[in-house]
Amino acid sequence: MANKNEIRLQKFMAEQGVASRRKSEELIASGKVKVNGHPASLGDKIDPYKDLVTVRGQKITHIRKRKMIYIMLHKPRGYVTTVSDERGRKTVMDLIPDIKERIYPVGRLDKDSEGLLILTNDGSFTNCMTHPSHEYAKVYRVTVRPAVTDEILMNLRNGIVIDGRKTAPAEVTVLSQEEGRVVLEFILHEGRNREIRKMCESQGLEVARLKRTSIGSLKLGMLPQGQYRELSEQEVKKLLRSAGHSENK
16 A cells, blocks of 8 residues: 655655755765665655655654745855855855755856855755756846957857857847946856856857846845845745746645
């Protein structure tokens, strides 16, 4: 007889805030997760009320009603988007010392970039927002040097081959320009690592500043640099809708 309480191990880990579902799968595959003292495998199911799950030896306790936290942070330059850094660099977690619950970034911004970053302890939300099939737009304000020609704009808009794969079409608009300096707005619908920087570098452009100003329906607005605030329930629902997913997680 099937156990109605059984759920996929990675889903349980994500719901308990260990990591996103995809990251949880990586932890399982690398042998860092055990169930009742035995190494776990991808595809395993567990009963959260009976089975003991440990990650790197630390017990994951089942919590029936865990408060879900969703915050937006205005990330400054100089911080890496990770929970911890083995090289001792400053991480975005240093900017939210008042949050005692275990939360983690949704997606990333590289160390030299700034702007809007979402953090949460909701693994299902993270999975929705980072899934390759997401449909929401991310908007960036990018200052480049020295100048942008019509040909460069067309290349950026149509897509550029990076690491053997062409980038998806992007909306690229000139916001302002002066001698030796141009401010562009990029609207992307995919989230490859350092995508905008690599696109610009391929066209001989130096990125002087890169700032993310919105993710889907969520806008950075006037939130001061280095500060954060909690998202409202309505903002979370709108984000999920803008990502093309049901809000019934």
